[in-house]
Every structure is written in structure tokens, then in C-alpha cells.
Amino acid sequence: MAYELYYWPEIQGRGEFVRLALEEAAAPYVDVARMRGGVKRMTSMMDDRRATRPPFAPPFLKAGKLVIAQTANILMFLGERHRLAPRDDAGRLFTHQLQLTIADVVAEVHDTHHPVAASLYYEDQKAEARRKAADVTAHRLPKYLGYFERVLANNPRGTWLVGARPTYADLSLFQLMEGLRYAFPKAMKRIARRHPHVMAARDAVAARPRIVAYLASPRRIAFNEQGIFRHYAELDK
Amino acid sequence: MAYELYYWPEIQGRGEFVRLALEEAAAPYVDVARMRGGVKRMTSMMDDRRATRPPFAPPFLKAGKLVIAQTANILMFLGERHRLAPRDDAGRLFTHQLQLTIADVVAEVHDTHHPVAASLYYEDQKAEARRKAADVTAHRLPKYLGYFERVLANNPRGTWLVGARPTYADLSLFQLMEGLRYAFPKAMKRIARRHPHVMAARDAVAARPRIVAYLASPRRIAFNEQGIFRHYAELDK
Numbered sequence: 385m386a387y388e389l390y391y392w393p394e395i396q397g398r399g400e401f402v403r404l405a406l407e408e409a410a411a412p413y414v415d416v417a418r419m420r421g422g423v424k425r426m427t428s429m430m431d432d433r434r435a436t437r438p439p440f441a442p443p444f445l446k447a448g449k450l451v452i453a454q455t456a457n458i459l460m461f462l463g464e465r466h467r468l469a470p471r472d473d474a475g476r477l478f479t480h481q482l483q484l485t486i487a488d489v490v491a492e493v494h495d496t497h498h499p500v501a502a503s504l505y506y507e508d509q510k511a512e513a514r515r516k517a518a519d520v521t522a523h524r525l526p527k528y529l530g531y532f533e534r535v536l537a538n539n540p541r542g543t544w545l546v547g548a549r550p551t552y553a554d555l556s557l558f559q560l561m562e563g564l565r566y567a568f569p570k571a572m573k574r575i576a577r578r579h580p581h582v583m584a585a586r587d588a589v590a591a592r593p594r595i596v597a598y599l600a601s602p603r604r605i606a607f608n609e610q611g612i613f614r615h616y617a618e619l620d621k
Numbered sequence: 622m623a624y625e626l627y628y629w630p631e632i633q634g635r636g637e638f639v640r641l642a643l644e645e646a647a648a649p650y651v652d653v654a655r656m657r658g659g660v661k662r663m664t665s666m667m668d669d670r671r672a673t674r675p676p677f678a679p680p681f682l683k684a685g686k687l688v689i690a691q692t693a694n695i696l697m698f699l700g701e702r703h704r705l706a707p708r709d710d711a712g713r714l715f716t717h718q719l720q721l722t723i724a725d726v727v728a729e730v731h732d733t734h735h736p737v738a739a740s741l742y743y744e745d746q747k748a749e750a751r752r753k754a755a756d757v758t759a760h761r762l763p764k765y766l767g768y769f770e771r772v773l774a775n776n777p778r779g780t781w782l783v784g785a786r787p788t789y790a791d792l793s794l795f796q797l798m799e800g801l802r803y804a805f806p807k808a809m810k811r812i813a814r815r816h817p818h819v820m821a822a823r824d825a826v827a828a829r830p831r832i833v834a835y836l837a838s839p840r841r842i843a844f845n846e847q848g849i850f851r852h853y854a855e856l857d858k
Contacts (some may be wrong), residue, residue, distance in 0.1 A: 436775045437715045437783075440722045440768050452714050454721040456693075461714060461848045476823045477672045477689050477698060484691040489730060499749065501756035510739065512749045519738035531677050538673045546674075 387413040388446035390426040390439075395611035398455045398490070399443040404555040405459055406443055407465035407598040412535075415603070417442075421475075456483045459552040468552040479546045482535070482553040490530045493567065494612045496520050496619055504617070517619035522572040525564065529579045534556060536581035543588050550589065557582065558589035562615030568620040624650040625789035627663040627676075632848035633800075633841075635692045635727070636680040641792040642696055644835040646703035652840070654679075693720045696789040705789040716783045719772070719790040724798055726743040726765045730804065731849045733757050743853070753854035762801065766816045769794060773818035775851055781826050787826065793818065795826035800850030805857045 387406065388430075389398025393415075397415055406413045416422040429451070430439055440454035445461070452458050460480055461468030496517040500509040513534040532545070540549040545557065561582065566574045576583055589595055598604055624643065628636025632651070639741045653659040666688070667676055676690030682698070689695050697717055700706030706716040731739075734755040737746040771784070778785040782794065798819065802809045813820055826832055835841055844850055 400721075434775065436772075436777065437711070437773065438768075439718075440765075450711055450714070452718065454718045457714055457721055460717075461710075473689055473698075474674070477687070477694055479694070480697075481676075481689065481691045481694050484694055488728075491725075494737075495732070500752045503756065503760060509752075512752070515737045515746075515749070517742065523738070523740060528677075531675075534670065534675065535673075538671065540673065565787050590843065 385448060386489075387411060389413050389443065390416050390446070391443040393418040393423060394605065394608075396559075396607065396613075397611050400605075401556045402443050402445060402458050402462070403603070404559055404595070404598070405468055405552045406416075406460045407603075408550070408555055408592060408594050409468060410464060410594055411462070411466060416563075426454055427512075435497065456480065456487050458555070459483055460593050463552045468549050468550070468555070470551070475546055479551045479553050482532075482545055483532070483556055485528070486553065486556045486567075489560060492520055492524055492562075496567075497614050499617060506614075507613060510618075513616075513619060517568075518621065521568055521620070525568075525571070525575055526578070529575060529582055533579045533581050537557050537584055543585060545585065550592070553564070554585055554589055555595075558586050558595075561586040563607070565612040566607040567615050569615070570620045594618065622685060624648060625653050626650050626680065627653050627659075627666065627683070628680040629843065630655040630660060632843075633850075634848050635682075635710055637796055637842075638789075638793045639680050639682060639699070640702070640836070640840070641763055641796055641832070642705055642789045644840075645688050645792055645829060645831050646699060646705060648699070648703060649829055660783075692726050693717065694750070696720055696793070699798060700789045705787070705792070707788070712783055716790050717786045720793055722765070722768070722792045723790065726761075726797060727800075727849060729757055730801065731749075733804075734851050734853060743851075746853075750853075750856060754805075756857065758805055758812075758857070762805075762808070762812055763815070766812060766819055769798065770816045770818050773822055776856050782822065786830070791822055791826055792832075792856050795823050795832075798823040800844070803844040804850040804852050806852070807857045835844045 444453040499516040681690040736753040
């Protein structure tokens with residue numbers, strides 16, 4: 385039975401981390417909200433007042449009777465089912481730790497354009513956004529990417545973050561790098577040079593046959609200024 | 622063998638979610654950084670350039686040879702080991718989803734006093750903080766707590782978030798409520814009234830014998846203005 389992915393249809397957003405895992409696993413799935421009437425189906429699942437285990441927000445994944453929300457949680461589930469994470473405790477927990485750290489970066493990057501409130505327009509928090517983006521590009525990204533660089537450089541098994549095979553955390557690191565390079569091309573030109581292992585892992589994901597096919601397909605939504613990674617020239621000095 | 626918890630010694634912070642789980646489980650643990658030389662031991666584990674699986678930030682937990690970082694990840698591990706989460710897939714994943722949602726609230730609450738940069742003083746981002754706190758107390762907290770209220774009200778098994786027994790997510794919801802009431806006493810007086818199931822779950826955790834003993838012990842650090850939940854009267858209108 386095909387998985388059902390529920391996520392906003394017009395952005396990559398957090399749903400993209402799930403899409404990449406489904407694509408790499410060659411798992412059949414329906415991107416529900418991109419079909420006719422799908423957004424309504426999605427919001428009615430979230431708003432169901434009688435649901436015993438409702439999702440708080442998209443993305444969420446329906447797998448048979450299971451409904452799983454929170455990006456990192458969905459990825460953990462898919463990792464267990466589709467060999468996108470080691471099975472031993474140490475490897476499984478470290479992969480999830482890396483994913484949660486990537487989620488922290490993603491939240492900080494979102495806040496570069498929405499430091500005051502997600503419900504306000506960017507235009508209404510531009511001054512704050514400029515200060516936030518300056519801190520994130522100058523301090524936070526080098527700190528986070530320096531950490532991933534160290535993990536990759538010290539993995540005795542090679543290219544990937546954990547062990548000898550790609551995990552969902554590698555797919556997410558790829559997406560993070562794509563998003564950062566879209567949002568902050570100038571800053572990332574400087575930063576990427578100093579993180580050769582991160583760039584090599586990003587390139588290795590980009591070369592996976594199923595990822596190549598996915599990125600070239602209409603299933604991959606283009607980056608835009610409604611998503612998490614937005615390009616505003618004034619935030620990229 | 623006792624667990625070793627590594628976290629900043631002078632605040633509850635994110636470490637507190639782990640402490641509550643260890644205490645409820647009656648699991649022996651050493652709060653390493655609160656002992657002589659402990660902070661240095663903690664930072665040298667984070668800074669070890671040769672470590673293959675280093676933590677990015679505290680809290681982290683040493684369990685024999687395992688070193689586990691990221692609060693929700695540590696709690697998942699403790700939940701599996703100490704019956705602080707259901708064992709079936711649906712219950713296990715839903716508990717983790719709730720924890721990750723609580724982590725999202727915690728991050729937003731942190732940003733009410735540090736919307737621009739964690740590395741700057743509160744005094745240097747007071748104007749931004751006022752705007753952020755207004756949005757969080759008016760919109761975000763009711764949205765999040767309304768969600769937890771619904772989950773609790775719809776649980777056919779009673780008091781707790783998932784199933785018939787308390788999980789690590791219940792302990793974390795307790796801590797969240799304690800922190801919010803410390804930081805925003807005025808706003809929370811209004812908000813708490815509308816979330817009777819959340820308050821009942823909070824009270825049920827507070828009445829657990831091991832939690833009672835812990836809260837009265839010197840192991841419980843008091844809330845203060847260095848932690849995540851800070852009381853600044855100007856942010857609580």
C-alpha cells in the first residue's frame with residue numbers, strides 16, 4: 385500500500401526531507417495535498433476535534449493505520465523500515481541526533497526571515513530579520529556546519545555521516561545545503577569552501593540515481609519565497 | 622552502572638526534561654557538570670576533535686559506552702529502557718511526536734527573550750523580544766496548549782497524553798507548564814483556565830511520589846533569568 389504524505393503543496397518546506405527519504409527508498413507514495421481536494425483532506429485531519437492522536441502540523445505521513453507527524457519522527461520511522469538508518473542502538477540514536485540537530489538549523493534559518501512571528505509578513509519584520517540573518521550567517525551556520533564537517537571527517541567508514549551507507553540524515557544534510565545555498569549564495573560561497581566533507585556528502589547524495597531522477601522530475605518543487613529557505617538579497621551580505 | 626548526565630550546572634534548561642525522566646524512573650545518575658571539574662569534562666567531550674560521534678550541545682547522556690545527545694532523543698532512549706513510553710509502534714511514535722512538539726514550544730519560548738541571537742544579551746534585543754513575546758503569548762501558546770488539551774481530552778484511557786500510564790511526554794508537559802507559569806504568570810493565568818486537561822495532567826505529574834521528592838530536593842535548580850523560561854515583567858502583559 386502506498387504511503388500518503390501530507391504537506392503544503394506549493395513549497396518544499398519540511399515536507400521535502402520526507403520526500404527525499406521516500407524517493408531514495410523507492411517507496412510508493414501519494415503527495416496528497418498536491419492532488420485535487422488534497423489540502424482540504426489534510427487540514428480536516430488536523431482539525432478533527434474527535435481524533436485521539438491528531439497531528440499538530442504538516443508534514444505527516446499515513447502508513448496504513450499509522451499517522452506519524454514531526455519530520456524527524458517520520459524519518460526515524462522510514463529509516464527503520466527502509467534501511468535508511470543503522471539498526472543498532474548506537475547508530476540508530478546517533479542518526480536521529482543528527483537529524484534533530486539539522487532540524488534546529490532549519491528552525492534558525494526559518495527565523496532569519498521571520499524572527500518575530502510566522503504569522504506576520506516578512507515586510508513587517510525586516511529590520512529584525514536583518515539582525516537575525518547576520519547572526520545566523522556569521523556565527524550559527526559555521527558552528528553547525530563545522531560540527532557536521534567534523535562528524536563526516538571522523539567517520540572511519542567514509543563518505544556518510546553514520547556508518548558505511550547513506551542514512552536519512554545524509555539526505556537531510558543535502559537538502560539543508562541546497563536550501564542554504566539558495567537562500568544565502570554569497571555567505572555560502574565563503575562557508576562551503578571550509579567544509580569540504582559536507583560538500584562531498586552533499587555531492588554524493590546528489591549523485592544517487594533515484595535522487596537524480598527525483599530532482600529532475602515535476603515532483604521536486606522549486607525553491608521560492610514562501611518556503612523555509614528564502615532568498616532575500618538584503619539578508620545575504 | 623549510573624547514567625552520567627551532562628548539562629549546564631546553573632539552570633534547569635533542556636537538561637531538566639532529562640532529569641525529570643531519570644527521577645521518575647528512579648534511575649541512578651550523576652549530574653556531572655554540577656560536580657567539581659564537571660563543566661570542563663563536559664566541554665572537553667564536546668570539543669574532542671577526534672571523537673567519531675560527538676554531541677553538538679548539552680544535554681547529553683552517557684549510558685555505558687553510548688553517548689546520546691538531543692533532549693528528545695535521550696528521552697526516547699530512556700522511555701524504551703524504563704517504561705516511560707509505550708512499546709508498540711503507534712504509541713512509541715506518537716509519544717515522540719508529542720515530545721518534538723513540546724521541543725518546538727520550548728524553542729519559541731526561548732526566542733521570546735532572544736529573538737535575534739542567543740549570543741547577545743537580552744538587553745540588546747529588548748525591542749524585538751517585546752514583539753516576539755506578544756505573539757507567543759497571544760497566539761502560539763494558545764495554539765500549542767489547545768493541541769495538548771485536545772490530545773488529553775480525547776485519550777480514552779484517562780489522565781495522560783498517551784495510553785494509561787505516564788510517559789516522558791507527560792513529564793515534559795509538566796515542565797513546560799511550570800516554566801510558562803514562571804515566565805508569564807499573567808498570561809498563563811488567563812490561558813491555564815482554558816486548558817483544564819493540561820492542568821490536570823500537570824497536577825498528576827506533580828503528585829507522583831518520586832517527582833514530589835525530587836522537586837523538594839537540592840537536585841532541583843530554581844528557575845532563574847539564565848535559563849529558557851525567564852521572567853521579565855515587560856514580556857508578560
